[in-house]
Structures are given as C-alpha cells and as structure tokens.
Amino acid sequence: MVKKSLKKSHATRRREEALSRDRIIEAAIAILDSSGEDGLTFRTLSERLATGPGAIYWHIANKSELLTAACDAIVARTMNAPLVGATPEATIRALALGMFDAIDAHPWVGSALTRAPGQLPMVRILEAIAQQVRALGVPDQEQWATVGALLNYILGVGGQNAANGQLARTRGVDRSDFLEAVSTAWSQLDPDQYPFTRSVAGQLRAHDDRMDFLAGIDLILRGIRGLRTDRIDLV
Template identity: 70%
Template sequence: MTEKTPRRPRRDDALSRERIIAASIELLDSGGEAALTFRALSERLATGPGAIYGHIADKHDLLVAACDAVVSRTVEPGMAGASPQATIRAVALALFDAMDAHPWIGSALSWTAGQLTMVRIIECIGQQLRALGVPPEKHWATVSALLNFILGVGGQNAANAQAARARGADRGDVLAAVAGAWSALDAAQYPFVRSVAVQMRAHDDCADFLFGIDLILQGVSADT
C-alpha cells in the first residue's frame, strides 16, 4: 500500500490582506527580498497560493504593501505641541530606525517613488516645511534634500549593518580596523582623514544621522 503524503494543516481562520502583509514582513525581515516567495508565504500562512492571489496581485504588490504598512505606522504618530523642526527630526529618526529594523525598506522605497508610501513621507515632512515658512517655490527642493538624506543615509546604514551580520563581523572590530588603516595613511597626503580616524572609531551612526538632519534644518531656517 502506498503511503499518503501528510498534508500540512490549513488555517481555520479567515485569510485577510493584513495577515498576508504581516507574514510578508516577517519573511522579508528574516531573509530579505529573496525570501519572499508565494511558496514560502503559503507555508507560513498554511494556505494555498490561490487564496493569497485573491488578495495580492504579485510579488511587487506584496513588497509595496509591506513597505507601506511599515512606513504608515512610522510617520503617522503626531507630536502634539512640538515644533516643526522637532517633528521633522522625530520622523527622520523613526524612518532611520525602521530601515535599521527592516533593512529591505531602503531598496523598496527607492523604486516606490510616486506611490502612496512615498507620498505619506513627503506629506508628513512637507506640512512641517510649510509651518517653518519655506517659500512655495522652494518646497520641492527642500523636501527632496531631506528625503535624499534620510533614505540615503538610513538605507546605507541598514545595508552596512546587514552586511556585517552576514559576515559575522562585530561593528566595533570593523571600525577599529578601518580607523587603524586610516591612521597609517601618509600624513602629508591625507591629513584630514588621519585627524578624524579616532572619531570614526567611536562614532554613533544615529547621532551622526541626526547631526546631518540638524544641519539641513539650520540651512532651511536661515533661508526663510
């Protein structure tokens, strides 16, 4: 007699788009974009691909929805009574932390320009720029400068951390090795790099990020 292959248990609770997106985020967090497949998602949700396709069109739709789910809860919380500068700073830091916790968001945001996910961020920051008195003709350039800095630095920080984890490298050891190499450079040719080597060894990524945001905001305030 041929033994039957045991079937995996099916969920009794109703499958929803929200449940699918939550499971997609878990897969993305654990293995990046390569880990997000409909087969893996079906296994995690204990259902068939057909049931998932009833809520999600394709992998691109999954990535966009997962990214939007994280971003929407990141930029939505308000800061009652906070100044526009403080609000922008808080939103920037929240996005920085979100990209650190979900490294795949940086690349996902880079190709979702024009979609609702990016619109949420632009609207959140843009309202604060209006409150700061930035002239309308400078709205786009100003919000673009902030966006490019937030997504660029935040995404690179997340990528660096992910690469270090993949190699099993300790951040302190990596920075110490780089600082040592910089300190050994020719003093006549690289005087500045040698002078900041010690600072680089002990720098805080988050503090450096906020320092950059503050520099941009100082420029915005001086221009209004």
C-alpha cells in the same frame, strides 16, 4: 452536484475573507525580516499562513505589489507615530530618525521604496515632511527642493546604514572590531595627503551612526532657517 459546487465556492470565499490583506502583509513582513526579498515567495507565504496561493492572490496580485504593501505598512506606522505639541523642526527630526530606525530594523524597506517611486509609501514620507517644511515658513518656490533634500538624505543615509549593517551580519563582522581596524589604518595614512582623514581616525572608533545621521538633519534644518532669514531680510 451544483449545490455541492456552490457550497465549496462559498467555503473558499469564507477562507479568503478570513485571510485578510492585513494578515498577509504582516506575514510577508516577518518573512522579509528573517529571509530578505529572496526568501519572500507566494509558496513560503502560503505555507506560513497555512493556506493555498490562490487565497493570497485573491488579495495581492503579485510579489511587487506585496513588497510595496509591506513597505507601506512599515512607513505608515512610522509616519503616524504621535508627536503631540512638537515644533516643526522637532517633528522633522523625529520623523527622520523614525525612518532611519525603521530601515535599520527592516533593511528591505530601503530597496522597496526605490522600486515604488510615486507610490503610497513614498508619498506618505513626502507629505509628512512637506507639511512640516510648510509649517516652518519656507517660501513656496523653495519647498520642493527643501523637501527633496530632506527626503533624499533620510532615504540615502538610512539605506546605506542598513546595507552596511546587513553586510556586516552576513559576513559575521563585529562593528567595533571593524571600526578599530579602519581607525588604525586611517591613523597611519600620509599626513600631507590625508590630513582630515587622519585627524578623525580616533573619532571613528566610537562614533554613533544615529547621532551622525541627526547631525546631518540639523545641518539641513539650519539651511532652512537661512531661507526664512533671507526672506525676512528681503522684506
């Protein structure tokens, strides 16, 4: 009986080891992409992996940890993308656009990041941006605010864009039709009360979300150049 019990224990351990943490995370990402956070349960995950929940708990303690680990896997791939010979400004633009696209492709990543402040996924983004900000020669006392401005912009705009896309898909709304309707409504606003909104109504029809996002990054980068110029002038 003891030998049989030990044999069973060893078999269970082998199954748990064969079911690696990476396999669990990749399966979780697939479920999150197809069904969102509500669709990710240890039951659905165990069914997808053809194993029992206990084998998963051997590697992941709870859903919160699993969600953070899945988010970290996406962020790590994005932050580790090779950028050979790129300038610090070009690298910041590439990292920012990479996160924008990653959140757009995986809408749950934005909310997962907000639920894991100070944890590894956020630290990866923070460090990747901060190294480039330092390389740009931003004064030490300005680095924290500069990195924060970039980080908040990337995650805020990226998260809002993904949320808009998710809402449109849920409601079956066509983007072109929606923009056409809004553009038409804006063009009919009172010109005295809403002069700017009316003036950009036509641009709204064909605007590119990614290009608008990068335009914002470029505005911040111009501000960073100003910090460097002010420092030189003081010297």
